[in-house]
Amino acid sequence: xxxxxxxxxxxxxxxxxxxxxxxxxxxxxxxxxxxxxxxxxxxxxxxxxxxxxxxxxxxxxxxxxxxxxxxxxxxxxxxxxxxxxxxxxxxxxxxxxxxxxxxxxxxxxxxxxxxxxxxxxxxxxxxxxxxxxxxxxxxxxxxxxxxxxxxxxxxxxxxxxxxxxxxxxxxxxxxxxxxxxxxxxxxxxxxxxxxxxxxxxxxxxxxxxxxxxxxxxxxxxxxxxxxxxxxxxxxxxxxxxxxxxxxxxxxxxxxxxxxxxxxxxxxxxxxxxxxxxxxxxxxxxxxxxxxxxxxxxxxxxxxxxxxxxxxxxxxxxxxxxxxxxxxxxxxxxxxxxxxxxxxxxxxxxxxx
Amino acid sequence: xxxxxxxxxxxxxxxxxxxxxxxxxxxxxxxxxxxxxxxxxxxxxxxxxxxxxxxxxxxxxxxxxxxxxxxxxxxxxxxxxxxxxxxxxxxxxxxxxxxxxxxxxxxxxxxxxxxxxxxxxxxxxxxxxxxxxxxxxxxxxxxxxxxxxxxxxxxxxxxxxxxxxxxxxxxxxxxxxxxxxxxxxxxxxxxxxxxxxxxxxxxxxxxxxxxxxxxxxxxxxxxxxxxxxxxxxxxxxxxxxxxxxxxxxxxxxxxxxxxxxxxxxxxxxxxxxxxxxxxxxxxxxxxxxxxxxxxxxxxxxxxxxxxxxxxxxxxxxxxxxxxxxxxxxxxxxxxxxx
Numbered sequence: 001x002x003x004x005x006x007x008x009x010x011x012x013x014x015x016x017x018x019x020x021x022x023x024x025x026x027x028x029x030x031x032x033x034x035x036x037x038x039x040x041x042x043x044x045x046x047x048x049x050x051x052x053x054x055x056x057x058x059x060x061x062x063x064x065x066x067x068x069x070x071x072x073x074x075x076x077x078x079x080x081x082x083x084x085x086x087x088x089x090x091x092x093x094x095x096x097x098x099x100x101x102x103x104x105x106x107x108x109x110x111x112x113x114x115x116x117x118x119x120x121x122x123x124x125x126x127x128x129x130x131x132x133x134x135x136x137x138x139x140x141x142x143x144x145x146x147x148x149x150x151x152x153x154x155x156x157x158x159x160x161x162x163x164x165x166x167x168x169x170x171x172x173x174x175x176x177x178x179x180x181x182x183x184x185x186x187x188x189x190x191x192x193x194x195x196x197x198x199x200x201x202x203x204x205x206x207x208x209x210x211x212x213x214x215x216x217x218x219x220x221x222x223x224x225x226x227x228x229x230x231x232x233x234x235x236x237x238x239x240x241x242x243x244x245x246x247x248x249x250x251x252x253x254x255x256x257x258x259x260x261x262x263x264x265x266x267x268x269x270x271x272x273x274x275x276x277x278x279x280x281x282x283x284x285x286x287x288x289x290x291x292x293x294x295x296x297x298x299x300x301x302x303x304x305x306x307x308x309x310x311x312x313x314x315x316x317x318x319x320x321x322x323x324x325x326x327x328x329x330x331x332x333x334x335x336x337x338x339x340x341x342x343x344x345x346x347x348x349x350x351x352x
Numbered sequence: 353x354x355x356x357x358x359x360x361x362x363x364x365x366x367x368x369x370x371x372x373x374x375x376x377x378x379x380x381x382x383x384x385x386x387x388x389x390x391x392x393x394x395x396x397x398x399x400x401x402x403x404x405x406x407x408x409x410x411x412x413x414x415x416x417x418x419x420x421x422x423x424x425x426x427x428x429x430x431x432x433x434x435x436x437x438x439x440x441x442x443x444x445x446x447x448x449x450x451x452x453x454x455x456x457x458x459x460x461x462x463x464x465x466x467x468x469x470x471x472x473x474x475x476x477x478x479x480x481x482x483x484x485x486x487x488x489x490x491x492x493x494x495x496x497x498x499x500x501x502x503x504x505x506x507x508x509x510x511x512x513x514x515x516x517x518x519x520x521x522x523x524x525x526x527x528x529x530x531x532x533x534x535x536x537x538x539x540x541x542x543x544x545x546x547x548x549x550x551x552x553x554x555x556x557x558x559x560x561x562x563x564x565x566x567x568x569x570x571x572x573x574x575x576x577x578x579x580x581x582x583x584x585x586x587x588x589x590x591x592x593x594x595x596x597x598x599x600x601x602x603x604x605x606x607x608x609x610x611x612x613x614x615x616x617x618x619x620x621x622x623x624x625x626x627x628x629x630x631x632x633x634x635x636x637x638x639x640x641x642x643x644x645x646x647x648x649x650x651x652x653x654x655x656x657x658x659x660x661x662x663x664x665x666x667x668x669x670x671x672x673x674x675x676x677x678x679x680x681x682x683x684x685x686x687x688x689x690x
Contacts, residue, residue, distance in 0.1 A: 090435075119472070120471075120472065120474070121470060121471050121472035121474065122472030122473070123472070124469055124470055124471075124472050125470040125471060125472065129470045129471075131467075131470075131471035131472075131474050131475055132474075133474055133475075138435075138438060138475070139435075139438070139463070139467065139475075141462070141463065142462075143458055143462050143463075146431070146458055146459070146462065146463060148431070149427055149428050149430065149431020149432065149434075149435075149459060150431045150432075150434050150435045150438075150459075150463065151431075151435060152428065152431055152432045152435060153431060153432040153433060153434050153435015153436040153437070153438065153439065153443075154435040154436070154438070154439050155435070156432055156435065156436050157435065157436050157439030157440065157441055158439075159417065160389075160417060160418070160436075160441065161439075167435075179427060179455075180427055180428075180431070180458075183423070183425040183427050183428035183431075184428055184431060186423055186425065186428070187422065187423060187425060187428045187432065190423065191420070343473065344468050344469045344471075344472060344473040345468070345469050345507050345508050346468070346508065346510075346531075346532045347468070347476070347531035347532055
């Protein structure tokens with residue numbers, strides 16, 4: 001995909017809101033074989049984990065609202081391939097795929113969504129609020145838009161530290177209409193923070209269709225108003241994602257400031273698991289599922305000789321075993337003691 | 353409870369205002385700890401060192417990366433404070449006036465206060481929010497409210513409200529080094545009043561009340577802008593032969609229950625005086641705790657004095673009527689003592 005086309009917006013896949021000339025057509029980074037395989041591994045890890053989560057909910061073993069990211073795997077998988085554990089993410093209640101992509105270990109993840117004491121947050125956060133600093137999962141917010149102002153703080157810390165780490169703020173298309181988005185982009189631009197604002201535009205803000213709640217045809221256009229590059233990316237295409245994520249991360253590491261990436265995608269399971277999807281047409285949902293990026297990328301890896309069918313089948317078996325191990329671990333863990341109500345309110349435990 | 357007042361023969365005493373004491377604390381904290389950051393609207397010297405001048409000189413001394421003026425965007429200010437705090441810094445964010453905090457409530461209430469608990473102790477948010485407020489300047493209902501009750505009601509954030517220069521400095525030094533988020537309330541009627549302070553005033557622990565004066569007949573419990581009126585009331589009561597003990601809480605949350613309960617157990621009578629509205633206000637929690645704990649030992653019901661149930665008004669005559677005056681405290685105490 002070209003990185004510098006002015007003509008593309010009409011075709012609906014790419015919008016260039018960039019005023020700098022740093023990303024020229026022809027300079028687009030492409031993932032090598034190892035990177036492609038790694039991106040697929042992360043995608044499949046997300047999908048297998050999501051599938052297992054839904055199965056456990058259907059069986060009544062987990063009682064929590066669940067926001068499946070099925071269909072949106074490419075975005076965090078590609079970004080995470082380009083990040084280290086020192087790079088941070090601030091994500092949202094619909095963000096378990098962002099953590100799984102970042103290679104957060106599944107045992108504490110599952111223990112947390114099952115409300116157990118060995119969960120990454122001792123069962124006090126739950127599936128909407130996971131934290132795992134070791135893999136850079138710093139904040140998972142249940143408040144639409146709130147990942148962005150906090151990501152700026154991590155970006156400021158990187159400037160103060162003089163390190164080259166970047167912080168990703170994940171959010172959805174609906175969050176681009178809340179004040180936090182606008183305040184955060186403005187500050188990040190003025191302070192040239194190493195923050196990348198990654199919007200998964202799945203076309204629906206909860207139940208509201210994009211155009212009924214958003215004033216512009218492309219969220220990336222909003223970057224112009226904040227003096228930063230903005231791109232509309234095919235969030236279901238690992239190559240387009242890679243090129244734009246690579247450029248944004250390089251720009252941030254080089255101290256040139258933030259980027260807004262609007263990544264077009266679709267969620268197959270509605271807003272919350274169990275959603276009847278009455279606000280979308282059957283046809284558009286079927287079309288999106290028919291264009292499922294996961295099997296398509298899998299086939300591409302085989303067709304281009306990057307992996308064999310047997311290798312990918314083996315990868316799947318391995319990932320399924322990892323997920324199953326995490327489930328078994330989680331359900332064997334204890335529930336938190338009620339004394340936890342007095343712990344972690346402050347650094348010092350509140351006396352009984 | 354302590355008096356924290358060093359004696360004149362051992363320590364050099366200075367005269368400074370609360371504002372100068374806050375400034376001194378910021379200089380000292382930034383000097384001692386390179387992780388301390390100061391930021392907010394207009395705080396850098398290019399913008400005048402704060403609209404009140406409280407942060408003047410800091411950016412020149414400590415650089416523009418540690419002392420930063422921000423856009424007028426409180427949510428963004430608090431978000432940056434939270435992220436930087438979680439990344440190991442000790443940000444002191446200035447929200448110019450307490451009413452402006454309302455547009456950053458999500459960041460403070462849902463995030464700063466709760467992230468330690470919700471992450472099972474993995475996240476630390478050691479930030480300070482400095483904010484100025486208080487009636488008396490005729491700035492009306494959007495520039496002078498005392499909303500400490502909201503934050504005291506939110507688990508996970510401490511609320512500090514000094515009333516004299518020594519406490520402004522000592523409590524701010526402690527707040528900056530505290531591992532948890534602290535709301536630090538600067539009151540417009542106390543911040544610019546000169547008072548005595550030790551030249552080497554160090555940290556004063558949070559959560560410990562100050563005994564302003566001892567007494568045996570009644571306990572007057574207050575903090576922030578109401579300490580002066582309440583102390584004046586105690587002097588008035590003394591003329592009528594009533595011995596009032598005055599306690600300045602200094603920290604609204606967690607408040608010094610031990611000091612308050614010990615005092616009321618001794619006197620058997622209490623009046624709680626706040627600038628904050630009385631209705632569902634901080635005084636309700638304090639009075640209820642006293643009555644739950646000391647019911648059989650009380651000689652009279654606990655009285656509460658605070659702002660009436662309306663916005664802070666503009667007209668001077670109304671603003672004066674809004675604020676608890678020392679005559680109100682005197683009348684309440686005399687009413688209790690019959």
